[in-house]
Amino acid sequence: MHIDKDLVAASATSLVLGILADGESYGYAIIKRVNELSGGRMQWTDGMLYPLLHRLERLGHVTSTWRTSAGGRRRKHYAITEDGRRVLAERRKQWDVVADALDQVWRNAQLPPTVAPGWS
């Protein structure tokens, strides 16, 4: 299933902050986690994660530290800040509203014929 680009972009910040709220992580591990969480259905363009992480760092939602990986390479680890947690909580409230509204729409609306009744 292809998920619309705008939808991926809108959820990216919350996903990254949410994953980091579980503990410090780094780029590739974050992407892997997103894949696991979505059952491989949310495909990010991996390279785009980094500008996003940098933006979150600039806004003070995450901090970064260079560490050395098991393989001996330099690796940049990101950790969520208090500010980041606050933003995550705020985002969650917003998503709850959106999800709630969508939920009602799904229940009331005439479903398009491509989706067989009884599914969902």
Next chain:
Amino acid sequence: MEAAPELETQIAQWCRYLRRHHTISAADVDEMEDHLREQVADLTAMGLSDDEAFLIAVKRMGSTDAISHEFAREHSDRLWKQLVLVPGDERSGDGPSRLELAVVVGLGVAAGISVKLGSTFLEPERLGLNMGLLVLPYLAGYFAWKRRVSLSTIAVAAGAFVLAALVLNAYPFELDGDTVVLATIHAPIALSFAVGLTYVGGKWRSQPRRMDFIRFTGEWFVYYTLLALGGGVLIGLTVAAFDMLDLRADSFVGNWVVVFGAPGAVLVAAWLVEAKQNVVENIAPVLTRVFTPLTVLMLWALLAAIATTRSVNDADRELLILMDLILVLVLGLLLYAMSARDPHRPPELFDRLQLVLVVSALAVNVVMLTAMLTRIAEFGTSPNKIAALGMNVLLLVNLTWSAWLTTGFVRGQRPYAATERWQTGYLPVFGAWAAIVVITLPPIFGFE
């Protein structure tokens, strides 16, 4: 993770490709390289070949242009190439070293001390005469240190400074005469060629190094002007603020801040130009683009004015000097535009505009010179007239031949390199002329 050599080459190539985007820093490339390697390792662990794993990993990373675009949105500052003065931990290798900064500051302070001593012990006229000698050796010293020049080059440059010191101080100048003013103006010009010798690291025959020196002078001038403006504002604010407290700061500022700041800025400006090579676009060539058309208009207005009034004021000496200054301006516009031009590009509109500029300047010069030729004969010679006339002849020769070469280039008969070679080849003539003025004119005119 032992990767096959072929895979290593592919990864290295991908990183190189990424690094070419200047919105992506070296640290970002490291970060993404790590990502790529992990992805490749996971995919090969699933049974894919190196090639397949690499292709998929690169595909998942997305197009480098798109990544670069995203980085540009986040780091818009990186689009403005920054001058990194002191190396940060993330991009070591960029920017000059702390040692160099220490050398520059040390030499700047030494130049300040020299000028302070000079202003304490010398009469104002003698201080002016020696100003180049008090500052420029430190600048030459900086380049001699930076370029690790040979001992023979150091000896030649030092010899030039010693000779200048002897001439300027042993000549029995009449301090209210004309020749002392001439020597004061021409000595720094002649000595800057000694600095140039160290700037080019002793390779004074090399045309590209001479062109580098031309670039340096233009950028140095821009930086020095900016530093002077900034310093002026700061000094003005300081004096005004102290004035509010009924404290007089101006004599301290005049005796110490300016005395140390002005010579120090000579070295700092040189250091900034050195530090910013390849980092920021040169400013001087941009200014020539703006001022070339404007100068053409000014020259045409001047020609029109001469044609309507048909008389040239009898202020012959000032007029000569004024004409010299106009020609120097035109030559400067030519040189600094040339310093940034790609010699392989075909003739374009700007080259024609430059030709118009040179021809207009020559026309103004010829009209004015013929108008006052009789006067020069009438009033006889004076040191100022000789100096101004000599300079005018040098500039006329230079610009006339430039116009000829540029015409050939615009018509496609001659390569641009010919124009370039002419200018870089002609450069020492100005230094030699300045030296001649300093050394020969005062004795000829009895140091008056």
